[in-house]
Amino acid sequence: MRNTSSRILILDCGSQFTQLIARRVREARVYSEIHPPTQSLEWIRAWNPTGIVLSGGPSSVTDEGAPTVSRELLDIAPVLGVCYGMQLIAHLEGGAVVGGGRREYGRAEVVVDEPSGLFAGFDQGERTTVWMSHGDHVEQVPPGYVATAHSGSTCAGFRHEQKPIYAIQFHSEVHHTVRGAEIIQNFLFGVCHCTPDWTPGHFIDQEVAKIRALVGDRQVICGLSGGVDSSVAAALVHKAIGDQLTCIFVDTGLLRLHEREQVERTMGQHLGMKLITVRAEDRFLTALAGVGEPERKRKIIGEHFIRVFESASEEAGKNAAFLVQGTLYPDVIESVSAKGGPSATIKTHHNVGGLPKDMKFGLIEPLRELFKDEVRNVGRELGLPEEMVGRHPFPGPGLAIRVLGEVSPYALDILRRADAIYLEEIRAAGLYPEIWQAFAVFLPVRSVGVMGDGRTYEHVIALRAVTSTDGMTADWYAFPHDVLGRISNRIINEVDGVNRVVYDISSKPPATIEWE
Numbered sequence: 161m162r163n164t165s166s167r168i169l170i171l172d173c174g175s176q177f178t179q180l181i182a183r184r185v186r187e188a189r190v191y192s193e194i195h196p197p198t199q200s201l202e203w204i205r206a207w208n209p210t211g212i213v214l215s216g217g218p219s220s221v222t223d224e225g226a227p228t229v230s231r232e233l234l235d236i237a238p239v240l241g242v243c244y245g246m247q248l249i250a251h252l253e254g255g256a257v258v259g260g261g262r263r264e265y266g267r268a269e270v271v272v273d274e275p276s277g278l279f280a281g282f283d284q285g286e287r288t289t290v291w292m293s294h295g296d297h298v299e300q301v302p303p304g305y306v307a308t309a310h311s312g313s314t315c316a317g318f319r320h321e322q323k324p325i326y327a328i329q330f331h332s333e334v335h336h337t338v339r340g341a342e343i344i345q346n347f348l349f350g351v352c353h354c355t356p357d358w359t360p361g362h363f364i365d366q367e368v369a370k371i372r373a374l375v376g377d378r379q380v381i382c383g384l385s386g387g388v389d390s391s392v393a394a395a396l397v398h399k400a401i402g403d404q405l406t407c408i409f410v411d412t413g414l415l416r417l418h419e420r421e422q423v424e425r426t427m428g429q430h431l432g433m434k435l436i437t438v439r440a441e442d443r444f445l446t447a448l449a450g451v452g453e454p455e456r457k458r459k460i461i462g463e464h465f466i467r468v469f470e471s472a473s474e475e476a477g478k479n480a481a482f483l484v485q486g487t488l489y490p491d492v493i494e495s496v497s498a499k500g501g502p503s504a505t506i507k508t509h510h511n512v513g514g515l516p517k518d519m520k521f522g523l524i525e526p527l528r529e530l531f532k533d534e535v536r537n538v539g540r541e542l543g544l545p546e547e548m549v550g551r552h553p554f555p556g557p558g559l560a561i562r563v564l565g566e567v568s569p570y571a572l573d574i575l576r577r578a579d580a581i582y583l584e585e586i587r588a589a590g591l592y593p594e595i596w597q598a599f600a601v602f603l604p605v606r607s608v609g610v611m612g613d614g615r616t617y618e619h620v621i622a623l624r625a626v627t628s629t630d631g632m633t634a635d636w637y638a639f640p641h642d643v644l645g646r647i648s649n650r651i652i653n654e655v656d657g658v659n660r661v662v663y664d665i666s667s668k669p670p671a672t673i674e675w676e
C-alpha cells in the first residue's frame with residue numbers, strides 16, 4: 161500500500177511538539193509515523209526506518225522512569241535528537257547532562273559552529289533565531305562527538321564524528337525557529353537520503369485500505385456537520401466503503417442562521433452519499449437549560465451528540481458498528497494528554513474529551529493526526545470543491561460556547577442575527593479567505609447606551625477574527641477600520657437588544673480562539 165521509498169520513525173518522548181515534527185516531515189513529502197520509545201529494537205528494525213527522530217519531552221534524562229531507548233538504536237538508522245532527544249543521546253553515549261543554571265524558554269539566538277550536516281547551507285558563525293524550551297543542558301558532549309552549534313555558553317547541537325547521529329537543543333519543528341524546516345530537510349535529505357515522494361494521495365490510499373480492513377461488511381455512520389473536517393472524513397470513508405456509510409447531520413439548535421438548509425443543500429450537491437438530518441433542537445436546549453459552566457456545557461453536548469447518533473442509527477435500521485468523526489490533532493491535544501505527553505487539558509472538545517464512556521460505536525477518525533491545512537489539502541485531493549474545503553471552522557458545540565454562560569433561545573437569536581451580519585460584511589469586503597475564522601460572541605452583560613435620545617440598557621456583542629495556519633496558535637486579524645465600523649453600525653441598528661459592539665484583540669496563546 162505504502163509504495164513510497166523512505167520512512168521516518170519518530171519516537172515520542174512526550175513533547176507537545178512531536179506532531180509538528182511529523183508534520184514538517186510530511187511537508188517535505190516523506191512518510192513518517194509516531195511511536196512510543198518503548199518499542200522493542202526488534203520491532204524498530206522490522207519497521208525499517210530510513211531515519212529516526214527522538215523528540216523532546218518534559219522529563220530529565222536522570223529522572224526515574226524517564227523515557228529512554230537502547231544504545232543500539234543509534235546504529236539502526238541515522239538519528240536526530242531534538243531537545244530531550246539530544247539530552248538522551250548525550251546521556252546514553254557518556255556525555256554530561258545537567259539541570260539548573262542555563263534555562264532557555266522561547267526565542268534564542270544560536271551560533272552555527274559547523275555549517276554542514278544539519279546546518280548545511282548556513283554560514284560559519286551565522287546567528288540564527290530558534291525556539292528553545294529546556295531547563296537541562298548538555299554540559300559535555302559525549303566522547304566521539306563534536307559540537308556543531310552553541311547559544312551563549314550552552315551547547316545547542318552536536319554530531320557523532322563518524323556515524324550519522326545528530327542532535328539539537330532547540331525545536332527545529334516550530335514555526336518560530338526561522339530556518340527550522342531547512343534543518344529538518346537537511347536531516348531527511350542530506351543525512352538520511354530520503355526520497356520526497358509521499359503525497360496526500362498516499363495518505364488517502366493508506367487510510368482507505370485501513371478502513372476497508374477494519375470495517376469489513378459492517379455498517380458505518382458519520383457525524384457530518386458540513387464543516388471541513390467531517391466532509392473530508394466522510395468523503396474518505398465513502399471512497400473506502402461506499403454505501404455502507406450513512407451520514408447523520410444533527411440540528412442541535414446551536415447552528416447559525418439558516419445553516420441547516422445550507423448544509424443540506426451543499427452536501428446533497430457535492431457529496432453524493434446517504435444523508436439523514438436529525439432535528440434535535442429541543443433535546444440539546446433542554447439539556448443545556450440552566451447550565452453556565454463551559455466544561456459542563458461541552459460534556460453535555462458531547463454526550464447528546466452520541467445519543468442522537470445511536471438512536472438515528474437504530475431508526476435507520478443500520479445498527480452501525482462504527483462512528484466516523486472529523487477529529488483533528490488540535491482537538492485531541494487540547495482535550496487530553498496525547499500519546500502519554502505532558503499536555504494539559506485546555507478545553508474538552510465535544511468530539512474527544514466530551515464522549516460518553518458507554519458509547520456503543522467503535523471510532524473511525526482518519527484525520528486524527530493531521531492539522532487543518534493538511535486536511536484541506538486531502539479534501540482538495542479527493543476532489544471536494546473550494547466552497548467546502550475553504551470554509552471557516554465551526555465548532556460542534558456551536559453557538560452554545562459563543563453565548564457565554566447560560567444558553568437561552570433569546571441570546572441565541574440575538575447572536576445568530578449579529579453573526580450573520582458580521583459574516584455577510586466580511587464576505588462583501590472580500591476578506592473571508594484571508595481570515596482563518598470569524599464569529600460573534602454574546603456577552604451576558606448589559607451596558608448603557610443612548611438611541612433616539614432615549615436610554616438603552618442592552619447587550620454587548622464581541623467580534624472575533626483570527627489568522628492561523630493550524631488553529632494551534634492564532635493572532636487577531638487587523639481589520640480595515642471602515643469594515644469594522646460598517647459591521648458595528650449594522651449590528652447595533654439591525655439587531656434588537658444590542659447597543660454595543662467590541663472587537664477582540666487577543667492572540668492564542670494566551671487567549672484561545674473560542675471564548676469558552
Ligand SMILES: Nc1ncnc2c1ncn2[C@@H]1O[C@H](COP(=O)(O)OP(=O)(O)OP(=O)(O)O)[C@@H](O)[C@H]1O
Pocket residue numbers: 382383384385386387388389390391408409410411412484485486487491511551552553554555556557
Ligand atoms: N451538527 C453536527 N452534526 C453531526 N456531526 C457533527 C455536528 N457538528 C460536529 N459534528 C461532528 O463533530 C466533529 C468535530 O467537529 P468540528 O467542528 O471540529 O469539525 P467539522 O465541523 O467537521 O469541521 P470544521 O472544523 O471545519 O467545522 C465533526 O467532524 C463531526 O464528526
Ligand SMILES: O=c1[nH]c(=O)c2[nH+]cn([C@@H]3O[C@H](COP(=O)(O)O)[C@@H](O)[C@H]3O)c2[nH]1
Pocket residue numbers: 458490494507508509510511553554555556557597631668671672673674675676
Ligand atoms: O468541533 C469542535 N468541538 C469543540 O468542542 C471545539 N472547541 C473549539 N473548537 C474549534 O477548535 C479551534 C481551536 O479553538 P480554541 O482555540 O478555542 O481551542 C477553533 O477553530 C474552534 O472553533 C472546537 N471544535
Ligand SMILES: NC(=O)CC[C@H](N)C(=O)O
Pocket residue numbers: 175215216217218219220242243244245247293294295296297
Ligand atoms: N523540551 C524538552 O525536551 C525539555 C527537555 C528537558 N526536560 C529540559 O528541560 O531540558
Ligand SMILES: [Mg+2]
Pocket residue numbers: 385387388553554555556
Ligand atoms: Mg464544525
